[in-house]
Amino acid sequence: MPGRAVPLKRTPRRSRFPAHLLALALIVSGGSARAQHFQALPTATLGEDYTCIGISHRDPNFVMVGTSTGSMLRTLDGGATWERVVITPARTLYFGRERSPDPRMEYALGLPGKSPHLQRWVRQKGLPTSGVNWQQLLVQKGDKMVSVNWIEVDWHDENRVFVGTVDGLYRSTDKGRTFIRIFQGRSSMAERMVNTVATDPADPKHIEVGTASGLFSSRDGGATYFKTMNYYMRDSYIREIWFDPQQPGLIHVAMGGSAMASPDGGKNWITTHWDEWGPRADVQSISLGPQNIRLIGTRDGVFASFQGGEMGSWLRRGYRFVGTVIAKVMASPDPRVWYALSDDAVWATYNFGLDWHKIFQLGGHESPRWIAAFQNDPRQMWLITNRQVYHVGTPPGLRPGRGGAAASSRLLNVPGLHDFHVQVLKHNGLYFADIQRYRERGPWAGLLPELTAGAHWAPYIDLMRYKQWINASWPYGYYNASRDMGITFEVFAMWDLTRLIFDKRELPHWGRIDRNLSAARQDIAERIQRLYQEYLGTAKILVHRPPASELARSFLTIRLQEITAYFDAISGGFWSKQTGGLK
Amino acid sequence: MSILERLFVGILVLCFGVTAQAQEGGYPAGGEGGGAAPQAPPPPNPKAVRALRLRFEREPAVEDVQKASLRFFKVHPEKVAGYRSGAKWKALMPDLELIFNNEYGTNDRYLYDYLYRNKYPAPYGTCTGGACWPTKDEETVKRASLSLGVRAHWSLDRLIFNAEILDVSSLVGVQEGLLREITSLYFTRRRLMTAMVLNPPQSPHEQITEQLRLDEITANIDALTGGYFSAEVKKALGE
Numbered sequence: 001m002p003g004r005a006v007p008l009k010r011t012p013r014r015s016r017f018p019a020h021l022l023a024l025a026l027i028v029s030g031g032s033a034r035a036q037h038f039q040a041l042p043t044a045t046l047g048e049d050y051t052c053i054g055i056s057h058r059d060p061n062f063v064m065v066g067t068s069t070g071s072m073l074r075t076l077d078g079g080a081t082w083e084r085v086v087i088t089p090a091r092t093l094y095f096g097r098e099r100s101p102d103p104r105m106e107y108a109l110g111l112p113g114k115s116p117h118l119q120r121w122v123r124q125k126g127l128p129t130s131g132v133n134w135q136q137l138l139v140q141k142g143d144k145m146v147s148v149n150w151i152e153v154d155w156h157d158e159n160r161v162f163v164g165t166v167d168g169l170y171r172s173t174d175k176g177r178t179f180i181r182i183f184q185g186r187s188s189m190a191e192r193m194v195n196t197v198a199t200d201p202a203d204p205k206h207i208e209v210g211t212a213s214g215l216f217s218s219r220d221g222g223a224t225y226f227k228t229m230n231y232y233m234r235d236s237y238i239r240e241i242w243f244d245p246q247q248p249g250l251i252h253v254a255m256g257g258s259a260m261a262s263p264d265g266g267k268n269w270i271t272t273h274w275d276e277w278g279p280r281a282d283v284q285s286i287s288l289g290p291q292n293i294r295l296i297g298t299r300d301g302v303f304a305s306f307q308g309g310e311m312g313s314w315l316r317r318g319y320r321f322v323g324t325v326i327a328k329v330m331a332s333p334d335p336r337v338w339y340a341l342s343d344d345a346v347w348a349t350y351n352f353g354l355d356w357h358k359i360f361q362l363g364g365h366e367s368p369r370w371i372a373a374f375q376n377d378p379r380q381m382w383l384i385t386n387r388q389v390y391h392v393g394t395p396p397g398l399r400p401g402r403g404g405a406a407a408s409s410r411l412l413n414v415p416g417l418h419d420f421h422v423q424v425l426k427h428n429g430l431y432f433a434d435i436q437r438y439r440e441r442g443p444w445a446g447l448l449p450e451l452t453a454g455a456h457w458a459p460y461i462d463l464m465r466y467k468q469w470i471n472a473s474w475p476y477g478y479y480n481a482s483r484d485m486g487i488t489f490e491v492f493a494m495w496d497l498t499r500l501i502f503d504k505r506e507l508p509h510w511g512r513i514d515r516n517l518s519a520a521r522q523d524i525a526e527r528i529q530r531l532y533q534e535y536l537g538t539a540k541i542l543v544h545r546p547p548a549s550e551l552a553r554s555f556l557t558i559r560l561q562e563i564t565a566y567f568d569a570i571s572g573g574f575w576s577k578q579t580g581g582l583k
Numbered sequence: 584m585s586i587l588e589r590l591f592v593g594i595l596v597l598c599f600g601v602t603a604q605a606q607e608g609g610y611p612a613g614g615e616g617g618g619a620a621p622q623a624p625p626p627p628n629p630k631a632v633r634a635l636r637l638r639f640e641r642e643p644a645v646e647d648v649q650k651a652s653l654r655f656f657k658v659h660p661e662k663v664a665g666y667r668s669g670a671k672w673k674a675l676m677p678d679l680e681l682i683f684n685n686e687y688g689t690n691d692r693y694l695y696d697y698l699y700r701n702k703y704p705a706p707y708g709t710c711t712g713g714a715c716w717p718t719k720d721e722e723t724v725k726r727a728s729l730s731l732g733v734r735a736h737w738s739l740d741r742l743i744f745n746a747e748i749l750d751v752s753s754l755v756g757v758q759e760g761l762l763r764e765i766t767s768l769y770f771t772r773r774r775l776m777t778a779m780v781l782n783p784p785q786s787p788h789e790q791i792t793e794q795l796r797l798d799e800i801t802a803n804i805d806a807l808t809g810g811y812f813s814a815e816v817k818k819a820l821g822e
Contacts, residue, residue, distance in 0.1 A: 044771065046763045081778070084771050177792045428759075429667070429752040438744070445740035454734030456682065463725045488732075496740070505746060513746055516753040524759060550627060551781040555774060562770035565645040569762045572660075 036348070038360050038383050038390040041398075042538040042559045043073055044082040046566055047527050049386045053370050054151025056158060057201070060374035061396065063382065064161065064176050065389055066148025072163070073389070074176045080397025080552040087146065087163060087170055087179050150196045155245075156204040162222075164194030169209055171222055182222045188213055198241040200265070202248035208266060210238025215253065217266050230269045233260060244288050252294065252309060254286040259296055261309055272309040279323070287338075289331025289376075295338055295353075297326030302340050304353050317353025328371050332378050339378070341368040346383060360390075365526050387530045398541060401548025411539035411560070415578040417532050420571065424528060427572040430521050432508075442506040446499030452492040460484035524570070535563045557582075627781045635780045641819040643812060645769050648804065651811035652765040658758045663751065670748045674741035682732035692722040765807050772800045 048067040056062035061078035064085075071086045146167045154160035161172040161179075169183035185191030190213035200206035209216040209225065214234045216225040227234060237256035244250040249265040252272070258281055259273035272294075275281040279299035287295045294309035295302065301321030307313040316322075321342065328341040340347045346360035346368060362368060366387045373381040373392075383390040415423075425431040460483065467477035504510060509518070538556050546553055564582045567575035576582070643651075653659035696719040775797050784790040804812045 044767075044774065046767045081774075083774065083778070084767070174788065174792060177789070177796070428755040430755060435749060435752075438748070442744040445743035448739035448743060451737040451739055452734060454680075454732060456730060456732035458684075458728065458730040458732075460728040461726065463727075465723045465725075467721045490734075499740075505744065511746075513749045513753065516756070517749065520753065520756045520759070523756070527763075551778065554777050554781060558770055558774050558777065561645075561773075562766060565649070565770070566762065566766045568646070569649050569766065570759060 036359050036378070036381075036392050038346070038392060039394060040533060040537050041079045041389045041391055041395065042082075042534055042541075042556055043389050044084045044559070045071065045073065046531065046562070050384045050389060051148055051369055052150055053372050053382050053384045053389075054153055054161070055372055055374050055382065056153040057155050057375075059158060060380050062153065062158065062175070064151045064153075065384060066151055066163070068147045070146035070148065070165065072148055072151070072176070075397075076175075077397035077549075077552070079389070079391055079395035080547060080549065081555040085176055087148065087165065149194060152197045152199055154199045154204075155201040156199070162197045162199070162207070164197045164209070166193045168192050169194045169197060169222075183209060183216070183225055185211065186216075186225075186227060191216075195237070195239055196241050198243055198251075200243050201245045202243070203265070206265065208241045208251065210241050210253065210255075212237050214238065215241070228266065228269070230260075232258065232271060233269055239284060240286050242286060242288050252286050252288060254283040254296065256283075257281050259283045259286055259309070270311070272305075272311055273303070273314055274311075284326060285328045287329045287331045289335055289338070290333055291335045293331055293335055295329040295331050297329040297340060299325045302326050302329060302353060304338075318347075318349070318356045320356060327368065330371050330373065330376060332373070332376050337378060339371055339381075341371050343367055346371060364529070365522075387526070388534075394545075397549065397552055398547050400545040405553075406544070406546050407539070407542040407557075409543050410580060411543055411582075412536070413579060414532075414536065414539075415575070417529065420532065420567070420575065421525060421528055423574045424524060424571045425521065427574070428524070428570065430517055430524070432521070435517065436508050439506050439508065443499050443501075443503040446496050446503070449493040449495045452490070454488075454490045456488040456490075458486050458488070460486075531563050531566065535560060625782075631780045635776060638776075639773065641816075643815040643819075645766060647815070648769055648808060648812055649762055649765055651808040652761055653758060655807065655809040655811070656757070656761055658754055658761065663754055663758070666751045666754070667748055670745055670751055673747075674738055674745065677735035677737045680732075680734040680736070682730065682734065684728075684730035686726070686728045688726040690724040690726075692724075694719045694721070761807070765804065768800055768804050768807070772797065772804065775800065
């Protein structure tokens, strides 16, 4: 791919030391694996998939986590207490009926996206053009889910939070409490799908919005947007945008099929990474490290550049990742330490990517979604999986302190996960063994017949009149009438004895019903497993290391009450019978 | 290796050694995460805390709210048990057929005999080339039949196995989704009320926003319970 030869760094830095000296130094310094403990945190949702995380650039305690249903979790104390914030209502429970208008949304004129000039004119008149379009509101269906794709806390104002969803870009001006939509694409649904949004650390009014169809820039704080018309970028699937805080104006973009960068704040773009092999060119994630280290995660492993991402400078790091999708990469302030997410584990390297260590294994249906840290500091690292929010070590707000009254150790006396799981399935009629036992009765049903019994009453009249015209008078004409009446009783019995030999209804995994039941079983199993672990983790905190803050303790207790209430509801009260309950 | 390079190596080893030590200290195995401790909220007002506890006690319990929600959406356990029991015994009730059949038919027969030539024309005969033949005789047959029947059909095999019983179990997905949502809303509301007491909003804007959120969650709970929650709260508070 052609690209202008524009330097990607203001002051190109060469490696300060010869490579063999660096390697020797690493051996001496013992660049080995360091165990990092990911602690699952108590959060505030019961079953949504987590999708992304946004960490403030200035306050490590301000974190938001996005979910697949349009709601978000917000913490202002580093994960001790979580608040659920809804961006757009999750409508699945309303059976196709739209809710009443949401007071938190900005209901506006809703101009079609293809009228940029009209939009500008309306805006000049002081009228809003963003927000929820009335027409869209009517069209929206009941099963619409609005997944949160990206959360960005403004570099310059902690109160301004941008959230990219599949339904446009939303902005909060009160630290994530309330949101309005400020961007809904220009002309297509793909443009409305906001995958990423980044604020410029060097320019408070500069915002870049990456969509499923191109990159949009705003130079006025989000009021107007202009599409970047670079040939390679204008219809591309943009995945990530990163401003380099060290080098003002430098932007790196990860996108489907390549990586690009702009050295001048988005005016000119050059391709930084591309490969003929499609999966290798498909950049999932990009991370900017110190000393001009750039990392990319592709569908064919991890690549690193030590020259600011210059085209041709990318080297494969970690041959174990060949053919592996790397969803996220993260460089740390230590140039040697990097992190990567594969589909089932978190990996770390402590020697510039030469050796990779699995530091957290996930399994089952839990897969990593995001890894991020406040200022890329691994000690303040967050890991998001589809099911859980993790933090490296205990977050500050949950650390024990004086005055924290320990809860009764009775909280830890819970039934085993398997026993509880079986009880829930039995209570809901989903336990496989029970269902199969019932299914196995199917063939024996052939012994009972299909029975038909009937009764019929049928009167019949036959009337004949005869006339002979030669002697057209009586008695040469006559009538012959007959009336008949019958009552019939019938009984039929039919045995389908073939079922005794084989009946497909006996099969354990057959048919629509079993597909439904399996899906329900799987959902419940996953949810129980996740909440069970969270219950135990939370109870351990309250019993062994209660936080000093009463607010944090109250939230943990409420969380336990919430899980208990849910467990009781789905198990018919089994949980409270076993644990003694929690009021 | 020159003296200069040896010196570099020495410095490097020292530098990386220090960095590694700092890092070991910074990434404790299984230890605490980093980050500044968040700002502590102001000490709670004991009177407000007591009032909050009292309020929680007066409000409907989560079990009641869950039941109200399931009942509102017609998926409460008794109803589902009823569905299941219905599916189990439905085979005792037959498919019933009622049959009514009514037939009506007419057959007219006319006989012309050329031996009985007649000068009279139609309507009682037929004429050909000026000659007419009368109808010799005529027969009309009318038939009417009526049939009334009743037939019952039992699929008795379903007494032993009926897949619809398994189908009823699929309702658990709706039940569980509803329970999850209502439980989540109920405790989200409690969390919010707790936060408003233990860490009260500092500005009017924040206070209004939090109050709006509280109202919204309460409205959501009402929407899912058919207004049960607010009605019970009003009853409990004597409003």
